[in-house]
Amino acid sequence: MGVAIRTAGEGDRELIVRLLDEAFQDDPVSGWVFPGVEDRRAKHPRLMAAFTDIVLAAGRIDVTEDGSACALWLSVPADEGHDAEDEGPAQVREAVDPDNERVERVGRLMAAIHPTGRAHEYLWMIGVAPGRQDEGLGTALIEAVLDRCDREGLPAYLEASNARSRNLYERLGFEPAGPALDLPDGPSMWPMWREPRSHRPA
Template structure:
C-alpha cells in the first residue's frame, strides 16, 4: 500500500461529496437499481439519501475518507455508526426522506423496514457504507479503511456489523473477520438480497 493514501476524518463541508462518492461507487448495485430504477435519476437521488445518513454519522459514529492522489476529490470513504450508545434517527428523517425520494419513497421505506427488522440488538459498530471511487479500486483502500477502525474496535472489545451487497463484497468482508449471520440473506421486495455479517473483536 502506497503511503500516498492517508485516512482522515471527513470535514462537515465534505458530507455532500461523501454522499455523492457512495452513490457513484454503488451506482451499478442491484439494490440501488431497485431503489431508483431509472439511471437518469439514480445517482442524484441516492447521493441525497447517502448524504442524509452520512450527515447523521458525524454525531453518532465516524466518517473516514481518503483523498485521491493529487487532491482531486475523494478516493474512498467508510461511514460507521456507533451502536454502543443511543443513536436516534436523523432529525426530521421521514420528511427529508420523502422530499429526496419523491416517487420512489415506497422503495426506500421498504429498505428501512427490512434493515430495522434484521438489525442486531447487541452493542456494536455498524459499517453502513464502504465505498471506493471506481478509478481508485484495486488498491486496497477499502481494506485500509476497515483495518483502521477494526484495530480500535478490537482494543475496545467491540464487535462490528454490516450488510454486504454481493458475493464479491461477502468474500472481502470474510477476509477481514466477518462471518455469516443467521439469517444470512435479507431480500428486498424484488428479491435483491443483502447479506448480514458480524465480526467479533480479535
C-alpha cells in the same frame, strides 16, 4: 506504503456525497430502490446526501487523504433495539423521493434485522471511487476501525450488498449473522458480524 486516512468533517460533505453516489450507482440495492436509470441518476445523490448527513451528525466518516474512498460508521449502544415506530426511514423518504416507497422500505427492512443487545461498530457504507477499486483502499479503511474494535473488545456489523463486497468482509473476519435479507422482487443483502480478536495476525 500505508493509506493515509482522516476523519471527515462538514467541509467534506460534497466530496463524500459524490464519492458514495459514484460508488453505488450500479450497486444492486441502489438499482432496486431506483429501478429507472434516469431516475437513479437524478435522485440517488439525494439518498447518499441523507446518509452522509445522518452519519456526520451521529457517527464518524473516515476518508482517505486523497478523497478516493470513505467509510461511514455508527457506534451502536448495547440497549438499542429495533423500533417499529422509528421515523428515520420515513424522514429519509420524504427528503429524497416522497413518491418512492422503496426508499423507506429498505431502511425498515435493514433496521428489522440489525442485531441488538451488544454494543458494536456498524459499518453503514463504504465507498471507493470506481477507478480506484482493487487498490486496498476499502480494506485499509475497515482495518483501521477493526484494529480499534479488537483493542476495545467490540464486535462489528454490516450488511453486504453484493457478492464482491461480501468476499472482502469475509477475508476481514466477518461471518454471516443470520439469513440473507431478500428485498421484495429484488437482490439480497447479507448481514455479517465480526467478533473482536484478542490479537490480530501481523
